[in-house]
Amino acid sequence: MISDTQRADIIKAIESGLSNIDACTIANVSKEWFYKELKKSKEFKNKVDAALVGFKQKHLKRISTHGEKIWQASAWLLERKFKDEFSIKDNKTAEMPPIVWKEEIVKKKVG
Numbered sequence: 001m002i003s004d005t006q007r008a009d010i011i012k013a014i015e016s017g018l019s020n021i022d023a024c025t026i027a028n029v030s031k032e033w034f035y036k037e038l039k040k041s042k043e044f045k046n047k048v049d050a051a052l053v054g055f056k057q058k059h060l061k062r063i064s065t066h067g068e069k070i071w072q073a074s075a076w077l078l079e080r081k082f083k084d085e086f087s088i089k090d091n092k093t094a095e096m097p098p099i100v101w102k103e104e105i106v107k108k109k110v111g
Contacts, residue, residue, distance in 0.1 A: 002027075002029055002033060002037075006027040006028065006029055007027070007044065007047075009023070009026055009027040010023045010024065010026070010027045010029070010034070010048070011023075011047050011048065011051050012051075013026045013027070014048060014051040014052060014055070015051040015054050015055055016055070017055050017059075020034060020035075020048075060077070063076070063077045064077070
């Protein structure tokens with residue numbers, strides 16, 4: 001019998017980004033139980049699904065926030081979300097512009 005604490009441990013682990021198997025290890029339950037429970041319990045499946053969406057949402061928000069100042073964060077997300085439209089097609093001919101650090105700009109102005 002799996003306790004409510006073990007179920008909660010699984011959900012917390014998935015919310016933090018761990019795989020289903022790692023979540024089972026943390027909660028000390030078998031992966032067989034986990035997958036049977038997903039099929040059997042709609043409530044458990046909904047909690048697992050919500051944990052996955054919460055993890056995605058948290059990290060997409062971080063990327064989006066950093067995209068305001070660092071364009072590479074937005075480019076990275078677009079390349080992965082919309083591969084056909086934004087990914088680099090030919091790595092041999094396409095180059096990303098170099099990142100210029102503030103120190104390099106100052107050196108160029110001074111020197």
